[in-house]
């Protein structure tokens with residue numbers, strides 16, 4: 001079993017990184033070379049700005065290259081509950097922003113000719129308990145009427161049309177969701193940004209952020225110093241950046257296993273419609289079939305942070321869950337096991353804006369392969385002076401009480417969710 005991301009292992013790595021020192025002046029320094037940063041760099045370079053991407057490791061080496069491969073539309077949250085909390089107009093606006101985000105990914109794939117197996121196959125959300133299905137059914141009318149006419153509610157007796165398992169109590173189908181190969185998309189996005197003139201520096205983590213009048217910043221990196229007239233912070237789940245973000249971003253581990261390639265008959269026996277799939281458990285699962293017929297099966301597993309030992313322990317939890325869900329493929333070997341940390345916010349909604357002269361987009365909370373790309377593009381337009389381009393403008397973002405970076409409270413939160421899951425609540 002390889003302890004690496006299947007997406008990164010099965011795609012060519014980006015080879016267009018700069019070899020010289022980080023030095024001089026640029027219009028915009030983008031800190032972070034995941035989907036958010038690369039998408040912003042592409043848009044800024046296309047608009048004629050001089051751009052440097054400063055990435056601590058390799059491009060798309062963090063969340064963007066380590067995720068479940070889903071490009072889902074709409075909110076991951078219950079729409080009715082979100083409307084109850086934020087009001088119908090704002091909830092609908094957020095839902096539509098995620099829909100637009102999938103369109104943005106599709107547009108970039110087409111415009112930049114990125115061969116990444118992008119496919120609009122739809123998503124299925126599976127109710128893990130009778131109570132969860134009742135909640136789904138209660139919220140369905142408002143979801144379909146106010147946000148997404150292309151959704152369908154499936155009673156328990158119809159789940160087998162979609163998923164070869166008897167453990168679910170019903171489901172919701174979202175037809176506008178998509179999926180793609182994350183390693184191929186990420187490398188293609190980096191190549192596109194570089195082709196349009198963005199200079200991409202890997203192994204160039206920013207260690208000092210010093211303001212130098214107005215919105216300009218002097219950034220110290222492992223490979224030199226640059227003066228940037230504007231800074232775009234796209235650092236995902238990092239907890240060592242500027243203080244404002246450390247108090248608001250909560251890193252939470254998420255883990256994935258990938259089976260050996262399945263036969264067509266095995267795929268048809270577990271996921272005949274080949275959609276992306278999620279379950280409603282609080283510590284739930286997400287899964288899909290990869291282009292080479294592997295089952296990519298993920299979840300929060302132990303509600304822990306990711307590191308090599310933690311990834312292996314979580315992989316064992318996931319194997320147990322996979323076998324319970326799909327006993328018909330229990331004997332298929334597991335080829336890959338990996339983990340990563342998602343950049344969660346307290347309400348699991350993303351944030352984008354301007355702070356201390358820096359533009360930022362983050363807090364994607366595990367539902368961000370589409371929104372990262374979209375926000376990179378939108379916030380590039382904000383930098384160009386189009387303030388209304390931020391689809392998340394006006395969303396308040398208070399600090400998390402008692403939180404200053406490392407999430408000391410994760411075990412307690414994990415225990416709370418495990419108890420709720422056991423009760424089916």
Ligand SMILES: Cc1cc2nc3c(=O)[nH]c(=O)nc-3n(C[C@H](O)[C@H](O)[C@H](O)COP(=O)(O)OP(=O)(O)OC[C@H]3O[C@@H](n4cnc5c(N)ncnc54)[C@H](O)[C@@H]3O)c2cc1C
Pocket residue numbers: 031032033034035036037054055056057058059060061062063064065066067068069070071072204205206207234235236237238240241254255256286298339340341342361362364365366367368369370372
């Ligand atoms: C296991 C897992 C499964 C997921 N599954 C899905 C899914 O199926 N669908 C979905 O929609 N979302 C999923 N997500 C979330 C999704 O991958 C992210 O929302 C998205 O990739 C975020 O992109 P990003 O560019 O903002 O962050 P990242 O890809 O994390 O990029 C941030 C980059 O910033 C760099 N960085 C940090 N600090 C510094 C610094 N000081 N200097 C320089 N560079 C720095 C990091 O090295 C990193 O490369 C998943 C995430 C994980 C971890």
